[in-house]
Amino acid sequence: MAPATTLRLGSSATLARYVLPRLLAAFQRQEPALTVTLLPLNSEQVAAALQRAELDVGFVEGTARLPTLQYERLLYDEIIAVRQPTPGAPPPAPLSLAEALAHPLVLSEPGSGMLDVVETCLRAQGVLLAELPTPPQHFVAHEDIKAYLYATPGTLSFITRRGVAAELLGGQLEEVPIRGLYLARQLLAAWRAAEPLPAAAQRLLDFCRAY
Numbered sequence: 001m002a003p004a005t006t007l008r009l010g011s012s013a014t015l016a017r018y019v020l021p022r023l024l025a026a027f028q029r030q031e032p033a034l035t036v037t038l039l040p041l042n043s044e045q046v047a048a049a050l051q052r053a054e055l056d057v058g059f060v061e062g063t064a065r066l067p068t069l070q071y072e073r074l075l076y077d078e079i080i081a082v083r084q085p086t087p088g089a090p091p092p093a094p095l096s097l098a099e100a101l102a103h104p105l106v107l108s109e110p111g112s113g114m115l116d117v118v119e120t121c122l123r124a125q126g127v128l129l130a131e132l133p134t135p136p137q138h139f140v141a142h143e144d145i146k147a148y149l150y151a152t153p154g155t156l157s158f159i160t161r162r163g164v165a166a167e168l169l170g171g172q173l174e175e176v177p178i179r180g181l182y183l184a185r186q187l188l189a190a191w192r193a194a195e196p197l198p199a200a201a202q203r204l205l206d207f208c209r210a211y
Contacts, residue, residue: 005033005034005035005200006034006035006036006037006200007034007035007036007037007056007057007198007200007201007204008037008039008054008055008056008057009024009036009037009038009039009055009056009057009058009059009204010038010039010040010041010045010046010049010050010054010055010057010058010059011038011039011040011041011046011058011059011060012040012041012042012043012046012059012060012061012112012113012114013040013042013108013112013140013141013142014061014077014113014114014142014160014162014163014187015059015060015061015187016038016040016059017040017142017163018160018162018163019059019074019075019162019187020038020059023207023208023211024036024038026207026211027204027207030207031200031203034200039055042108042109042111042112042113042140043060043061043062043064043111043112043113043116044064044111044112045111046058046059046060046190047060047064047066047069047190050069050190050191050192051066051068051069051192053192056191056197056198056200056201057189057190057191057197057201057204057205058189058190058191059074059187059188059189059190060113060187060188060190061077061112061113061114061116061117061185061186061187061188062112062113062114062115062116062117062185063113063116063117063120063185064113064116067193068192068193068194069190069191069192069193070190070191070192070193071188071189071190072188072189072190072205073186073187073188074186074187074188074189074208075186075187076184076185076186076187077160077161077162077184077185077186077187078160078161078183078184079114079117079118079158079159079160079161079183079184079185080158080159080160080161080164080175080176080183081100081156081157081158081175081176081177081178082149082156082157082159082164082167082168082173082174082175082176083103083149083153083154083155083156083157083173083174083176084149084150084152084153084154084155084172084173084174085171085172085173085174086153091174092174092175092176092177093177094177094178094179095176095177095178095179096178096179097122097125097127097178097179097180097181100156100176100178100181101127101132103154103155103156104134104136104137104152104154104155104156105129105132105134105136105137105155105156105157105158106136106137106138106139106145106148106149106152106155106156106157107129107136107137107138107139107145107157107158108138108139108140108142108145108159109138109139109140110138112140113185114158114159114160114185115138117183117184117185118158118183121181121183125180125181137155142159142160142163142164145157145159146159146163146164146167146172146173149173150172156176158183189205189208
């Protein structure tokens with residue numbers, strides 16, 4: 001187990017980039033003697049690292065749950081469809097799912113919580129990504145997905161609203177409404193169920209609940 005003065009965290013990309021920095025900065029102002037390390041991993045990798053006792057607490061997304069881990073919801077996150085806007089064109093009218101999936105797709109990497117949510121929701125609509133006429137491209141980082149969208153007009157991605165808020169506001173990307181499709185996921189804290197949490201990890205979870 002990590003020393004009492006060290007807290008080892010692992011986090012999926014969305015939480016590591018858009019949620020945790022402000023929260024951890026506030027927590028460390030309250031705990032100045034505590035050394036916090038944060039590994040950016042995908043949700044599958046965070047769960048594996050927790051099972052190997054390489055992390056004290058993980059922050060994950062998606063639908064997968066392991067019986068050896070305990071989970072607690074922190075907040076909800078919306079996933080939206082986005083693409084590069086057409087210059088001078090009006091905002092897009094809602095598309096059917098078939099029309100949206102006729103676009104080339106660029107998505108998060110296999111093992112990511114975001115891809116898990118997208119695949120689960122589409123499967124409920126009778127759609128398998130592996131059976132689409134054009135296989136999706138996959139990237140690890142949100143910034144790489146956005147760069148790909150900028151370079152390939154007409155390509156569509158499903159990505160967290162938190163991750164494209166600035167680009168939507170600045171007009172670099174546009175949201176594409178899809179009729180009958182709402183994508184949301186839970187952002188979760190996770191830890192090993194069979195072991196007591198280190199005191200510093202318990203204080204962090206208490207802080208998250210109150211934040």
